[in-house]
Amino acid sequence: MKGLFGLSLTLVALMITIPAAGMVFAETDEPGEYLDRRVLIWNLFFRMMTVAFTVGAVVSGTIIWQIWRFRESHPKAKPTPYEGTDW
Protein backbone atom coordinates (compact mmCIF):
# COMPACT_ATOMS: atom_id res chain seq x y z
CA MET A 1 0.00 0.00 0.00
CA LYS A 2 2.83 2.38 0.87
CA GLY A 3 4.50 1.57 -2.46
CA LEU A 4 1.27 2.34 -4.29
CA PHE A 5 0.98 5.57 -2.34
CA GLY A 6 4.52 6.60 -3.26
CA LEU A 7 4.04 5.65 -6.90
CA SER A 8 0.80 7.64 -7.12
CA LEU A 9 2.44 10.65 -5.57
CA THR A 10 5.37 10.44 -7.95
CA LEU A 11 3.06 10.13 -10.96
CA VAL A 12 1.03 13.15 -9.88
CA ALA A 13 4.22 15.16 -9.29
CA LEU A 14 5.50 14.23 -12.75
CA MET A 15 2.20 15.01 -14.46
CA ILE A 16 2.30 18.47 -12.96
CA THR A 17 6.01 19.16 -13.24
CA ILE A 18 6.52 18.13 -16.88
CA PRO A 19 3.94 20.53 -18.39
CA ALA A 20 5.17 23.26 -16.05
CA ALA A 21 8.75 22.78 -17.17
CA GLY A 22 7.57 22.81 -20.77
CA MET A 23 5.93 26.17 -20.21
CA VAL A 24 8.96 27.63 -18.52
CA PHE A 25 11.19 26.86 -21.47
CA ALA A 26 8.56 27.53 -24.14
CA GLU A 27 9.39 31.20 -24.57
CA THR A 28 12.40 32.04 -26.71
CA ASP A 29 14.28 35.22 -27.44
CA GLU A 30 15.46 34.13 -30.88
CA PRO A 31 14.49 36.61 -33.58
CA GLY A 32 12.41 35.66 -36.57
CA GLU A 33 9.92 33.46 -34.77
CA TYR A 34 6.36 34.61 -34.83
CA LEU A 35 4.04 33.02 -32.30
CA ASP A 36 0.29 33.12 -32.23
CA ARG A 37 0.15 33.40 -28.48
CA ARG A 38 -3.61 32.94 -28.35
CA VAL A 39 -3.35 29.58 -30.08
CA LEU A 40 -0.41 28.55 -27.91
CA ILE A 41 -2.12 29.54 -24.71
CA TRP A 42 -5.34 27.74 -25.50
CA ASN A 43 -3.36 24.71 -26.63
CA LEU A 44 -1.55 24.76 -23.30
CA PHE A 45 -4.83 25.21 -21.49
CA PHE A 46 -6.35 22.16 -23.13
CA ARG A 47 -3.25 20.08 -22.44
CA MET A 48 -3.25 21.06 -18.78
CA MET A 49 -6.95 20.45 -18.49
CA THR A 50 -6.40 17.01 -20.01
CA VAL A 51 -3.90 16.30 -17.25
CA ALA A 52 -6.17 17.80 -14.59
CA PHE A 53 -9.23 15.86 -15.76
CA THR A 54 -7.27 12.61 -16.02
CA VAL A 55 -5.86 12.90 -12.50
CA GLY A 56 -9.20 14.23 -11.24
CA ALA A 57 -11.07 11.31 -12.78
CA VAL A 58 -8.71 8.78 -11.20
CA VAL A 59 -8.87 10.39 -7.75
CA SER A 60 -12.60 11.10 -7.84
CA GLY A 61 -13.29 7.63 -9.25
CA THR A 62 -11.26 6.10 -6.42
CA ILE A 63 -13.17 8.11 -3.83
CA ILE A 64 -16.53 7.16 -5.34
CA TRP A 65 -15.54 3.49 -5.48
CA GLN A 66 -14.37 3.65 -1.85
CA ILE A 67 -17.66 5.18 -0.80
CA TRP A 68 -19.48 2.28 -2.43
CA ARG A 69 -17.15 -0.54 -1.44
CA PHE A 70 -16.16 0.37 2.11
CA ARG A 71 -19.53 1.61 3.36
CA GLU A 72 -20.62 -0.28 6.44
CA SER A 73 -23.73 -1.62 4.70
CA HIS A 74 -21.74 -3.32 1.93
CA PRO A 75 -22.25 -7.12 1.97
CA LYS A 76 -18.50 -7.71 2.20
CA ALA A 77 -17.91 -5.11 4.94
CA LYS A 78 -16.08 -6.56 7.91
CA PRO A 79 -14.96 -5.00 11.19
CA THR A 80 -11.59 -3.32 11.08
CA PRO A 81 -8.86 -4.62 13.42
CA TYR A 82 -9.22 -1.42 15.45
CA GLU A 83 -12.86 -1.76 16.39
CA GLY A 84 -13.42 -2.44 20.04
CA THR A 85 -10.02 -1.00 20.95
CA ASP A 86 -9.17 2.42 22.31
CA TRP A 87 -7.20 3.45 19.21
Place this chain on the structure above:
Amino acid sequence: MVLELQKPRPIWQIMFSTHHTDVGLLYLIMSLGFLFLGGALALAIRAELFLPGAQIIGDAMTFNRIFTVHGTTLIFLFIIPFASAVGNYFVPIMVRYKDMAYPKLNAIAFWMIPPAGALIWLGFADFTWYATPPYSIISAPGPAADMWIFGLKILGISSVLGAINFVVTILKCKHPDMSIGQVPLLAWSFLSSSLIILVAIPTFAAALLMLLTDRLGVSGFFNPAMGGDPIAYAHLFWFTFHPEVYVLVIPAIGMMYEIIPRFSRRPIYSYGSGVFAFVLLAIVGFSSWAHHMYATGMSFTEKTVFMVGTLAAVPASAMHVFNFIATMWNGRIRFSTPMMWAVGGIALFFSAGAGGVVNSAMPLDFTTHDTYWVVGHFHLFVMGTIAFGSIGYLYYMFPYVTGRMYNEAMGKIHFILSFVGTVLVFFTQHVLGLYGMPRRIFDYPPIPEWIAMNQIASIGAMIIGVSMAIFLANMIYSSGRGEPANTDDPFGVGGKYYYPFEAKNPSH
Protein backbone atom coordinates in the same frame (compact mmCIF):
# COMPACT_ATOMS: atom_id res chain seq x y z
CA MET B 1 -18.14 20.26 26.19
CA VAL B 2 -20.13 23.03 27.66
CA LEU B 3 -23.52 21.33 27.84
CA GLU B 4 -24.96 24.73 28.59
CA LEU B 5 -28.40 23.69 27.50
CA GLN B 6 -28.53 20.95 30.10
CA LYS B 7 -26.94 22.94 32.91
CA PRO B 8 -27.78 26.53 32.04
CA ARG B 9 -25.79 29.42 33.44
CA PRO B 10 -26.49 33.12 33.20
CA ILE B 11 -25.28 34.33 29.84
CA TRP B 12 -22.94 36.89 31.39
CA GLN B 13 -21.01 34.04 33.03
CA ILE B 14 -20.23 32.68 29.60
CA MET B 15 -19.58 36.09 28.08
CA PHE B 16 -17.05 37.09 30.70
CA SER B 17 -15.52 33.67 31.16
CA THR B 18 -11.95 33.00 30.12
CA HIS B 19 -12.32 29.22 30.01
CA HIS B 20 -11.40 27.80 26.64
CA THR B 21 -14.73 26.07 26.02
CA ASP B 22 -16.66 29.22 26.89
CA VAL B 23 -14.52 31.34 24.61
CA GLY B 24 -14.86 28.60 21.99
CA LEU B 25 -18.64 28.75 22.31
CA LEU B 26 -18.59 32.52 21.85
CA TYR B 27 -16.39 32.15 18.78
CA LEU B 28 -18.74 29.48 17.43
CA ILE B 29 -21.96 31.46 17.83
CA MET B 30 -20.44 34.66 16.49
CA SER B 31 -18.89 32.99 13.46
CA LEU B 32 -22.15 31.26 12.56
CA GLY B 33 -23.96 34.58 12.84
CA PHE B 34 -21.54 36.12 10.37
CA LEU B 35 -21.85 33.06 8.10
CA PHE B 36 -25.53 33.78 7.65
CA LEU B 37 -24.99 37.52 7.23
CA GLY B 38 -22.28 37.03 4.62
CA GLY B 39 -24.32 34.33 2.92
CA ALA B 40 -27.31 36.67 2.65
CA LEU B 41 -25.08 39.14 0.80
CA ALA B 42 -23.98 36.35 -1.55
CA LEU B 43 -27.62 35.64 -2.38
CA ALA B 44 -28.16 39.33 -3.11
CA ILE B 45 -25.16 39.31 -5.48
CA ARG B 46 -26.38 36.21 -7.31
CA ALA B 47 -29.93 37.56 -7.54
CA GLU B 48 -28.57 40.75 -9.08
CA LEU B 49 -26.58 38.82 -11.68
CA PHE B 50 -29.46 36.53 -12.62
CA LEU B 51 -30.17 38.78 -15.60
CA PRO B 52 -28.34 41.69 -17.27
CA GLY B 53 -29.31 45.14 -16.09
CA ALA B 54 -30.21 46.34 -12.62
CA GLN B 55 -32.33 43.77 -10.80
CA ILE B 56 -32.57 44.17 -7.04
CA ILE B 57 -29.54 46.34 -6.25
CA GLY B 58 -29.98 49.93 -7.28
CA ASP B 59 -26.52 50.91 -8.48
CA ALA B 60 -22.97 49.71 -9.04
CA MET B 61 -21.62 51.43 -5.91
CA THR B 62 -24.03 49.51 -3.69
CA PHE B 63 -23.10 46.31 -5.53
CA ASN B 64 -19.43 47.02 -4.83
CA ARG B 65 -20.19 47.59 -1.17
CA ILE B 66 -22.10 44.32 -0.95
CA PHE B 67 -19.40 42.10 -2.45
CA THR B 68 -16.71 43.87 -0.42
CA VAL B 69 -18.48 43.21 2.86
CA HIS B 70 -19.50 39.72 1.70
CA GLY B 71 -15.87 38.70 1.15
CA THR B 72 -14.53 40.44 4.24
CA THR B 73 -17.22 38.92 6.43
CA LEU B 74 -16.90 35.35 5.30
CA ILE B 75 -13.11 35.27 5.37
CA PHE B 76 -12.36 37.27 8.49
CA LEU B 77 -15.53 36.93 10.52
CA PHE B 78 -16.65 33.41 9.68
CA ILE B 79 -13.82 31.12 8.58
CA ILE B 80 -11.06 32.31 10.90
CA PRO B 81 -13.25 32.68 14.01
CA PHE B 82 -14.84 29.30 13.31
CA ALA B 83 -11.40 27.70 13.24
CA SER B 84 -10.64 29.52 16.50
CA ALA B 85 -13.81 28.04 17.98
CA VAL B 86 -12.67 24.52 17.13
CA GLY B 87 -9.14 25.23 18.31
CA ASN B 88 -10.36 26.66 21.59
CA TYR B 89 -12.55 23.67 22.26
CA PHE B 90 -10.13 20.94 21.27
CA VAL B 91 -6.47 22.04 21.30
CA PRO B 92 -6.08 22.23 25.11
CA ILE B 93 -7.75 18.83 25.43
CA MET B 94 -5.60 17.32 22.73
CA VAL B 95 -2.39 18.48 24.38
CA ARG B 96 -3.83 17.55 27.80
CA TYR B 97 -3.73 20.97 29.38
CA LYS B 98 -6.38 22.61 31.53
CA ASP B 99 -6.91 25.65 29.31
CA MET B 100 -5.23 27.80 26.71
CA ALA B 101 -1.83 29.08 27.79
CA TYR B 102 -3.09 32.65 28.29
CA PRO B 103 -6.83 32.49 29.08
CA LYS B 104 -7.32 36.24 29.52
CA LEU B 105 -5.47 36.98 26.29
CA ASN B 106 -7.69 34.41 24.66
CA ALA B 107 -10.85 36.18 25.80
CA ILE B 108 -9.41 39.54 24.73
CA ALA B 109 -8.65 38.14 21.28
CA PHE B 110 -12.27 37.08 20.95
CA TRP B 111 -13.74 40.34 22.22
CA MET B 112 -11.76 42.32 19.67
CA ILE B 113 -13.74 40.69 16.87
CA PRO B 114 -17.30 42.03 17.51
CA PRO B 115 -16.19 45.70 17.37
CA ALA B 116 -14.15 44.94 14.26
CA GLY B 117 -17.18 43.28 12.68
CA ALA B 118 -19.30 46.28 13.64
CA LEU B 119 -16.83 48.66 11.98
CA ILE B 120 -16.88 46.62 8.77
CA TRP B 121 -20.66 46.28 8.67
CA LEU B 122 -21.53 49.80 9.76
CA GLY B 123 -19.05 51.28 7.32
CA PHE B 124 -19.91 49.03 4.36
CA ALA B 125 -16.85 49.96 2.30
CA ASP B 126 -16.81 49.56 -1.45
CA PHE B 127 -13.17 48.96 -2.45
CA THR B 128 -13.14 45.11 -2.46
CA TRP B 129 -11.59 42.93 0.22
CA TYR B 130 -8.25 43.80 -1.37
CA ALA B 131 -8.83 47.53 -0.60
CA THR B 132 -7.69 48.32 -4.13
CA PRO B 133 -5.29 51.29 -4.26
CA PRO B 134 -5.09 53.90 -5.65
CA TYR B 135 -8.91 53.97 -5.65
CA SER B 136 -8.99 53.26 -1.91
CA ILE B 137 -6.63 56.19 -1.32
CA ILE B 138 -7.95 58.77 -3.74
CA SER B 139 -11.69 58.41 -3.97
CA ALA B 140 -13.15 55.63 -1.81
CA PRO B 141 -15.93 57.24 0.21
CA GLY B 142 -15.15 58.66 3.61
CA PRO B 143 -15.75 56.92 6.90
CA ALA B 144 -16.57 53.55 5.32
CA ALA B 145 -13.05 52.96 4.02
CA ASP B 146 -11.43 54.13 7.25
CA MET B 147 -13.76 51.96 9.32
CA TRP B 148 -12.83 48.97 7.17
CA ILE B 149 -9.13 49.68 7.67
CA PHE B 150 -9.55 49.97 11.44
CA GLY B 151 -11.72 46.85 11.48
CA LEU B 152 -9.08 44.83 9.66
CA LYS B 153 -6.38 46.24 11.90
CA ILE B 154 -8.24 45.03 14.99
CA LEU B 155 -8.86 41.62 13.39
CA GLY B 156 -5.17 41.32 12.60
CA ILE B 157 -4.22 42.00 16.21
CA SER B 158 -6.82 39.49 17.37
CA SER B 159 -5.40 36.86 14.98
CA VAL B 160 -1.86 37.44 16.22
CA LEU B 161 -2.94 37.16 19.88
CA GLY B 162 -4.83 33.98 19.11
CA ALA B 163 -1.88 32.55 17.18
CA ILE B 164 0.54 33.26 20.04
CA ASN B 165 -1.84 31.47 22.37
CA PHE B 166 -2.10 28.39 20.16
CA VAL B 167 1.66 28.17 19.60
CA VAL B 168 2.46 28.48 23.31
CA THR B 169 -0.32 26.10 24.32
CA ILE B 170 0.80 23.41 21.90
CA LEU B 171 4.55 23.74 22.29
CA LYS B 172 4.91 24.70 25.95
CA CYS B 173 1.79 23.47 27.72
CA LYS B 174 1.41 19.99 26.25
CA HIS B 175 1.59 17.21 28.79
CA PRO B 176 5.17 16.29 29.70
CA ASP B 177 4.47 12.70 28.73
CA MET B 178 3.39 13.78 25.26
CA SER B 179 6.06 14.29 22.62
CA ILE B 180 5.47 16.69 19.74
CA GLY B 181 5.18 13.59 17.54
CA GLN B 182 2.12 12.50 19.50
CA VAL B 183 0.19 15.73 19.18
CA PRO B 184 -2.99 15.02 17.14
CA LEU B 185 -3.07 16.30 13.57
CA LEU B 186 -5.83 18.79 14.33
CA ALA B 187 -3.53 20.45 16.87
CA TRP B 188 -0.69 20.30 14.35
CA SER B 189 -2.90 22.13 11.88
CA PHE B 190 -3.40 24.92 14.41
CA LEU B 191 0.31 25.06 15.12
CA SER B 192 1.11 25.38 11.40
CA SER B 193 -1.55 27.97 10.67
CA SER B 194 -0.63 29.98 13.79
CA LEU B 195 2.99 30.14 12.72
CA ILE B 196 1.87 31.37 9.29
CA ILE B 197 -0.19 34.10 10.95
CA LEU B 198 2.73 35.24 13.08
CA VAL B 199 4.95 35.62 10.02
CA ALA B 200 2.39 36.93 7.55
CA ILE B 201 0.06 39.30 9.40
CA PRO B 202 2.61 41.98 10.43
CA THR B 203 3.25 42.75 6.77
CA PHE B 204 -0.40 43.49 6.14
CA ALA B 205 -0.58 45.42 9.39
CA ALA B 206 2.14 47.70 8.04
CA ALA B 207 0.38 47.95 4.67
CA LEU B 208 -2.86 48.97 6.38
CA LEU B 209 -1.10 51.73 8.29
CA MET B 210 0.48 52.99 5.08
CA LEU B 211 -2.90 52.85 3.37
CA LEU B 212 -4.44 54.88 6.17
CA THR B 213 -1.73 57.54 6.16
CA ASP B 214 -2.03 57.69 2.37
CA ARG B 215 -5.75 58.32 2.76
CA LEU B 216 -5.02 61.04 5.27
CA GLY B 217 -2.71 62.65 2.74
CA VAL B 218 0.36 62.60 4.96
CA SER B 219 2.15 59.96 2.89
CA GLY B 220 2.07 58.62 -0.64
CA PHE B 221 3.30 55.05 -0.39
CA PHE B 222 0.72 53.72 -2.82
CA ASN B 223 -0.43 56.95 -4.42
CA PRO B 224 1.04 57.47 -7.92
CA ALA B 225 0.26 61.20 -7.72
CA MET B 226 2.74 61.44 -4.83
CA GLY B 227 5.35 59.15 -6.35
CA GLY B 228 4.01 55.99 -4.72
CA ASP B 229 3.31 52.64 -6.29
CA PRO B 230 0.08 50.63 -5.94
CA ILE B 231 2.02 47.52 -6.97
CA ALA B 232 3.98 47.78 -3.73
CA TYR B 233 0.67 47.40 -1.89
CA ALA B 234 -0.09 44.34 -4.01
CA HIS B 235 3.16 42.73 -2.89
CA LEU B 236 2.52 43.53 0.78
CA PHE B 237 -1.08 42.39 0.57
CA TRP B 238 -0.39 39.10 -1.20
CA PHE B 239 2.65 38.34 0.94
CA THR B 240 0.12 38.12 3.77
CA PHE B 241 -2.92 36.83 1.99
CA HIS B 242 -1.57 34.04 -0.10
CA PRO B 243 -0.23 32.35 3.04
CA GLU B 244 -3.54 33.33 4.63
CA VAL B 245 -5.20 30.92 2.18
CA TYR B 246 -3.33 28.19 4.01
CA VAL B 247 -4.32 29.69 7.35
CA LEU B 248 -7.90 29.12 6.23
CA VAL B 249 -7.51 25.71 4.65
CA ILE B 250 -5.05 23.99 7.03
CA PRO B 251 -7.41 23.91 10.06
CA ALA B 252 -10.20 22.63 7.79
CA ILE B 253 -7.95 19.79 6.68
CA GLY B 254 -7.07 19.20 10.33
CA MET B 255 -10.78 18.85 11.06
CA MET B 256 -11.05 16.26 8.28
CA TYR B 257 -8.18 14.38 9.94
CA GLU B 258 -10.42 14.02 13.00
CA ILE B 259 -13.55 13.03 11.12
CA ILE B 260 -12.29 10.60 8.47
CA PRO B 261 -10.45 8.10 10.70
CA ARG B 262 -13.30 8.21 13.23
CA PHE B 263 -15.98 7.26 10.71
CA SER B 264 -13.69 4.88 8.77
CA ARG B 265 -13.01 3.12 12.08
CA ARG B 266 -9.30 3.12 11.33
CA PRO B 267 -6.44 5.33 12.52
CA ILE B 268 -5.02 7.81 10.07
CA TYR B 269 -2.94 6.04 7.44
CA SER B 270 0.19 8.15 7.81
CA TYR B 271 0.47 10.58 10.71
CA GLY B 272 3.98 11.56 9.62
CA SER B 273 2.97 12.55 6.10
CA GLY B 274 0.10 14.63 7.52
CA VAL B 275 2.50 16.55 9.76
CA PHE B 276 5.02 16.89 6.95
CA ALA B 277 2.39 18.18 4.55
CA PHE B 278 1.14 20.77 7.07
CA VAL B 279 4.65 22.07 7.67
CA LEU B 280 5.47 22.03 3.96
CA LEU B 281 2.30 23.97 3.14
CA ALA B 282 3.16 26.51 5.84
CA ILE B 283 6.58 27.06 4.25
CA VAL B 284 5.74 27.01 0.54
CA GLY B 285 2.78 29.29 1.20
CA PHE B 286 5.33 32.08 1.36
CA SER B 287 6.89 31.28 -2.00
CA SER B 288 3.89 31.92 -4.16
CA TRP B 289 2.31 35.28 -3.36
CA ALA B 290 3.19 36.97 -6.65
CA HIS B 291 1.24 34.49 -8.73
CA HIS B 292 -1.66 36.84 -8.01
CA MET B 293 0.31 39.54 -9.83
CA TYR B 294 1.49 38.05 -13.11
CA ALA B 295 -0.38 40.78 -14.96
CA THR B 296 1.49 43.61 -13.22
CA GLY B 297 4.52 43.59 -15.49
CA MET B 298 6.84 41.29 -13.60
CA SER B 299 9.85 39.88 -15.39
CA PHE B 300 9.78 36.42 -16.91
CA THR B 301 12.24 35.14 -14.30
CA GLU B 302 10.19 36.43 -11.38
CA LYS B 303 7.05 34.88 -12.81
CA THR B 304 8.84 31.57 -13.29
CA VAL B 305 10.07 31.56 -9.70
CA PHE B 306 6.61 32.18 -8.33
CA MET B 307 5.04 29.67 -10.69
CA VAL B 308 7.38 26.93 -9.46
CA GLY B 309 6.87 28.13 -5.86
CA THR B 310 3.13 27.81 -6.31
CA LEU B 311 3.36 24.36 -7.82
CA ALA B 312 5.41 23.29 -4.78
CA ALA B 313 2.16 23.33 -2.81
CA VAL B 314 0.69 20.62 -5.04
CA PRO B 315 2.61 17.64 -3.60
CA ALA B 316 1.75 18.73 -0.04
CA SER B 317 -1.94 19.04 -0.89
CA ALA B 318 -1.87 15.72 -2.74
CA MET B 319 -0.33 14.07 0.34
CA HIS B 320 -3.37 15.04 2.38
CA VAL B 321 -5.77 13.73 -0.27
CA PHE B 322 -3.92 10.42 -0.60
CA ASN B 323 -3.70 10.15 3.18
CA PHE B 324 -7.48 10.44 3.39
CA ILE B 325 -8.00 7.90 0.61
CA ALA B 326 -5.58 5.44 2.19
CA THR B 327 -7.26 5.88 5.58
CA MET B 328 -10.68 5.07 4.16
CA TRP B 329 -9.29 2.05 2.31
CA ASN B 330 -10.34 -1.18 4.04
CA GLY B 331 -12.35 0.81 6.56
CA ARG B 332 -15.95 0.17 7.55
CA ILE B 333 -17.22 3.61 6.84
CA ARG B 334 -20.30 5.07 8.46
CA PHE B 335 -21.60 7.92 6.34
CA SER B 336 -23.03 10.06 9.08
CA THR B 337 -23.40 13.73 8.29
CA PRO B 338 -19.86 14.80 9.35
CA MET B 339 -18.30 12.12 7.16
CA MET B 340 -20.39 13.14 4.15
CA TRP B 341 -19.20 16.71 4.51
CA ALA B 342 -15.59 15.64 4.91
CA VAL B 343 -15.60 13.35 1.87
CA GLY B 344 -17.42 15.97 -0.21
CA GLY B 345 -14.82 18.47 0.92
CA ILE B 346 -11.97 16.22 -0.25
CA ALA B 347 -13.53 15.81 -3.68
CA LEU B 348 -14.02 19.55 -4.09
CA PHE B 349 -10.55 20.26 -2.65
CA PHE B 350 -9.07 18.26 -5.47
CA SER B 351 -11.17 20.06 -8.09
CA ALA B 352 -10.23 23.44 -6.67
CA GLY B 353 -6.57 22.43 -6.62
CA ALA B 354 -6.69 21.36 -10.26
CA GLY B 355 -8.07 24.78 -11.19
CA GLY B 356 -5.34 26.39 -9.13
CA VAL B 357 -2.66 24.65 -11.15
CA VAL B 358 -4.09 26.32 -14.25
CA ASN B 359 -4.08 29.69 -12.46
CA SER B 360 -0.48 29.32 -11.43
CA ALA B 361 0.69 28.62 -14.99
CA MET B 362 1.62 32.11 -16.10
CA PRO B 363 0.45 32.01 -19.74
CA LEU B 364 -2.93 30.67 -18.66
CA ASP B 365 -3.19 33.15 -15.85
CA PHE B 366 -3.31 35.96 -18.40
CA THR B 367 -6.33 34.30 -19.99
CA THR B 368 -8.20 33.88 -16.73
CA HIS B 369 -6.94 36.94 -14.84
CA ASP B 370 -9.75 38.96 -13.25
CA THR B 371 -12.40 36.78 -14.84
CA TYR B 372 -15.06 34.67 -13.19
CA TRP B 373 -12.65 31.73 -13.43
CA VAL B 374 -10.79 33.22 -10.46
CA VAL B 375 -14.05 33.74 -8.56
CA GLY B 376 -15.02 30.12 -9.20
CA HIS B 377 -11.57 28.86 -8.19
CA PHE B 378 -11.23 30.53 -4.84
CA HIS B 379 -14.86 30.02 -3.92
CA LEU B 380 -14.46 26.32 -4.66
CA PHE B 381 -11.63 26.35 -2.12
CA VAL B 382 -13.37 28.52 0.42
CA MET B 383 -16.83 26.99 0.18
CA GLY B 384 -16.08 23.54 -1.23
CA THR B 385 -13.17 22.69 1.02
CA ILE B 386 -12.94 25.04 3.99
CA ALA B 387 -16.65 25.51 4.68
CA PHE B 388 -17.36 21.82 3.98
CA GLY B 389 -14.67 20.72 6.44
CA SER B 390 -15.84 23.29 8.98
CA ILE B 391 -19.54 22.47 8.73
CA GLY B 392 -18.75 18.75 8.89
CA TYR B 393 -16.82 19.41 12.07
CA LEU B 394 -19.64 21.50 13.45
CA TYR B 395 -21.94 18.49 13.11
CA TYR B 396 -19.20 16.37 14.68
CA MET B 397 -18.82 18.59 17.73
CA PHE B 398 -22.54 19.35 18.05
CA PRO B 399 -23.24 16.56 20.60
CA TYR B 400 -20.29 17.70 22.70
CA VAL B 401 -21.43 21.30 22.72
CA THR B 402 -25.11 20.74 23.35
CA GLY B 403 -25.37 17.24 24.79
CA ARG B 404 -27.94 16.53 22.09
CA MET B 405 -27.91 15.03 18.61
CA TYR B 406 -28.79 17.00 15.54
CA ASN B 407 -31.37 15.64 13.11
CA GLU B 408 -29.41 13.26 10.89
CA ALA B 409 -31.82 13.39 7.94
CA MET B 410 -31.77 17.18 7.88
CA GLY B 411 -27.98 17.12 8.11
CA LYS B 412 -27.77 14.85 5.08
CA ILE B 413 -30.24 16.96 3.12
CA HIS B 414 -28.16 19.98 4.03
CA PHE B 415 -25.07 18.28 2.64
CA ILE B 416 -26.67 17.06 -0.59
CA LEU B 417 -28.22 20.43 -1.41
CA SER B 418 -25.00 22.27 -0.55
CA PHE B 419 -22.89 19.92 -2.65
CA VAL B 420 -25.19 20.26 -5.68
CA GLY B 421 -25.41 24.02 -5.21
CA THR B 422 -21.65 24.40 -4.83
CA VAL B 423 -20.98 22.47 -8.03
CA LEU B 424 -23.63 24.47 -9.91
CA VAL B 425 -22.32 27.84 -8.77
CA PHE B 426 -18.58 27.47 -8.82
CA PHE B 427 -17.95 25.02 -11.64
CA THR B 428 -20.18 27.22 -13.81
CA GLN B 429 -18.23 30.28 -12.79
CA HIS B 430 -15.04 28.65 -14.08
CA VAL B 431 -16.65 28.23 -17.50
CA LEU B 432 -18.08 31.73 -17.33
CA GLY B 433 -14.55 33.02 -16.82
CA LEU B 434 -13.35 31.18 -19.90
CA TYR B 435 -16.13 32.92 -21.82
CA GLY B 436 -14.51 36.16 -20.70
CA MET B 437 -16.90 37.53 -18.09
CA PRO B 438 -14.92 39.87 -15.80
CA ARG B 439 -15.34 39.62 -12.06
CA ARG B 440 -16.73 42.43 -9.87
CA ILE B 441 -19.22 43.77 -12.41
CA PHE B 442 -22.70 44.97 -11.58
CA ASP B 443 -24.12 44.55 -15.08
CA TYR B 444 -23.15 42.59 -18.15
CA PRO B 445 -24.00 42.57 -21.85
CA PRO B 446 -26.86 40.26 -22.86
CA ILE B 447 -24.67 37.52 -24.33
CA PRO B 448 -26.81 34.34 -24.34
CA GLU B 449 -24.05 32.11 -22.91
CA TRP B 450 -23.32 34.60 -20.11
CA ILE B 451 -27.00 34.87 -19.23
CA ALA B 452 -27.49 31.10 -19.17
CA MET B 453 -24.45 30.44 -17.01
CA ASN B 454 -25.23 33.29 -14.63
CA GLN B 455 -28.69 31.85 -14.20
CA ILE B 456 -27.30 28.37 -13.47
CA ALA B 457 -24.95 29.90 -10.90
CA SER B 458 -27.75 31.92 -9.31
CA ILE B 459 -30.01 28.86 -9.08
CA GLY B 460 -27.12 27.00 -7.44
CA ALA B 461 -26.75 29.83 -4.94
CA MET B 462 -30.46 29.67 -4.12
CA ILE B 463 -30.11 25.91 -3.52
CA ILE B 464 -27.26 26.60 -1.09
CA GLY B 465 -29.47 29.26 0.54
CA VAL B 466 -32.26 26.72 1.06
CA SER B 467 -29.77 24.20 2.46
CA MET B 468 -28.47 26.80 4.91
CA ALA B 469 -32.01 27.54 6.07
CA ILE B 470 -32.43 23.81 6.80
CA PHE B 471 -29.10 23.87 8.62
CA LEU B 472 -30.13 26.82 10.77
CA ALA B 473 -33.46 25.21 11.64
CA ASN B 474 -31.70 21.94 12.51
CA MET B 475 -29.17 23.65 14.75
CA ILE B 476 -31.73 25.74 16.62
CA TYR B 477 -34.30 22.97 17.03
CA SER B 478 -31.80 20.23 17.90
CA SER B 479 -29.95 22.40 20.41
CA GLY B 480 -33.10 22.62 22.51
CA ARG B 481 -35.12 19.58 21.61
CA GLY B 482 -32.80 17.08 19.94
CA GLU B 483 -32.40 13.55 21.21
CA PRO B 484 -30.00 13.38 24.17
CA ALA B 485 -26.59 12.30 22.84
CA ASN B 486 -24.55 9.41 24.13
CA THR B 487 -21.52 11.54 24.86
CA ASP B 488 -19.30 8.46 25.26
CA ASP B 489 -19.80 7.60 21.60
CA PRO B 490 -22.37 9.88 19.97
CA PHE B 491 -21.89 8.42 16.50
CA GLY B 492 -21.66 4.76 17.52
CA VAL B 493 -18.36 4.19 15.77
CA GLY B 494 -16.12 3.51 18.77
CA GLY B 495 -12.58 4.71 19.32
CA LYS B 496 -11.20 7.42 21.55
CA TYR B 497 -12.95 10.76 21.52
CA TYR B 498 -11.93 13.99 23.10
CA TYR B 499 -14.30 15.12 25.80
CA PRO B 500 -13.84 18.79 26.49
CA PHE B 501 -16.62 18.88 29.07
CA GLU B 502 -14.69 16.44 31.24
CA ALA B 503 -11.72 18.75 31.23
CA LYS B 504 -13.65 21.76 32.43
CA ASN B 505 -11.72 23.56 35.08
CA PRO B 506 -14.05 25.28 37.58
CA SER B 507 -11.29 27.59 38.74
CA HIS B 508 -11.81 29.76 35.66
